[in-house]
Amino acid sequence: MRPLMIFAAGLGTRMRPLTNDRPKPLVQVAGQTLLDRALDLGRAAGCAPIAVNTHYLGHQIRDHLAGQDVAISDEPQVILDTGGGLRQAMPLLGPGPVMTLNPDVVWTGPNPLAALQDAWRDDMDALLALVPLSRAVARLGAGDFAMDAQGRISRQGDYVYAGAQIIRPELLADIPDQVFSLNRLWDLMIARGRAFGMVHPGGWCDVGRPEAIELAQGMLADARV
8 A cells, every 4th residue: 555645735727717616626527526536546546545735725625525534734825836735744644655646637547546556666766657648638738758668757758747656755855945846856856767657558638627527528438438
């Protein structure tokens, strides 16, 4: 079992007006909230403990999770971004490596968290789930990474970070800022040649905008045929 952090503290600006009265993780796709979809993936992969960070309308997420075995890492004053948020939540998660998951993504095919655990090796500082830009439904913009024959990643290429990973958290202690992105850690790990990618073979949809919901639901329906 590995600990899992689900990032749920964002403002959901791109998802307005749906996020005018709810946080983005509580937006539904095919009758299920994005947060519950993320939790289902984590539980099916045997992840424990599981922590969720909150900020915008965080009381709604807390109420939604009431009675469930999920720890809450609240960020009431300032959104700490992915790096700062993970560092704050580490006492709830225990020692690493830890898994992280963005809930604003819909997947089909193999459970990406289970696949990452199967592919993890001791020579890795980070293992990121990737999808080719050509298969990244609703993605706007360019790719994030290139990947060599050994699976090592570098910046700028035709692979998109899919929002799931295993990462060693030790380098979090070396960053003095309160608010920072996990991109800071990835750059350090890429420079050490210890950041790797794993291509997700199934479907993937970025549910960051209202119009992406219909695309995600269509992808899910196609996968059931």
